[in-house]
Amino acid sequence: MKARWLLGIIMLCSVLSAATCDDPIEIACLGNSITESGYPAELQAILDSEETQAYDVTPYSEWGAGILRIQEIAQTIPDTVEYVVVLAGYNDCMWNPPSMVIARYESLFNYLRGRGFVIILVEHYDWAGYVDYPGPECSAAVNDWLYNQMHLYPSAVRAVVDLSSMGDGVNLLPAYDSGDGLHPNDDGDYKLAREIKDQGI
Numbered sequence: 001m002k003a004r005w006l007l008g009i010i011m012l013c014s015v016l017s018a019a020t021c022d023d024p025i026e027i028a029c030l031g032n033s034i035t036e037s038g039y040p041a042e043l044q045a046i047l048d049s050e051e052t053q054a055y056d057v058t059p060y061s062e063w064g065a066g067i068l069r070i071q072e073i074a075q076t077i078p079d080t081v082e083y084v085v086v087l088a089g090y091n092d093c094m095w096n097p098p099s100m101v102i103a104r105y106e107s108l109f110n111y112l113r114g115r116g117f118v119i120i121l122v123e124h125y126d127w128a129g130y131v132d133y134p135g136p137e138c139s140a141a142v143n144d145w146l147y148n149q150m151h152l153y154p155s156a157v158r159a160v161v162d163l164s165s166m167g168d169g170v171n172l173l174p175a176y177d178s179g180d181g182l183h184p185n186d187d188g189d190y191k192l193a194r195e196i197k198d199q200g201i
Contacts, residue, residue, distance in 0.1 A: 035061035042193035093138035
């Protein structure tokens, strides 16, 4: 009787373990128009084709969103999500000094960290090619802050994704540029997704 009971427990644990392994790992892509442009779909396709583990990639983004709005959007991310990819701050850098942008980013970061997500931070483009974008100085300051968070909170930050291969140090490379110097085209969306997958997941 005891042996049958133990066998039943073992079989139940095996079933539960298999079910857990088959559940997709959920990834939330949090951001603005760059996220809206399409890299989450490319990331889903890459993971589907290269990984045996199932993944479910969902964008949580809005055109024109600054960090304060992105933090509101973040509140809609369910607790079942494991990874949150954060690409934010471009709209903030257009109108605000670096110190204010970093303060907003810190609030968002602390919110995500407090919820226990594994965070993948994506560098700002360091390039000046975007029309009326005064942000290279701001982007450099934000990127320094992002890397500092990875060193301070290694258990919370999986990676800071380096995007230097997408530009020439001044501009987004033409091969990846939709035409405005900031938003990626289809190849740029794929390249962005590839860098996130290779460096962060």
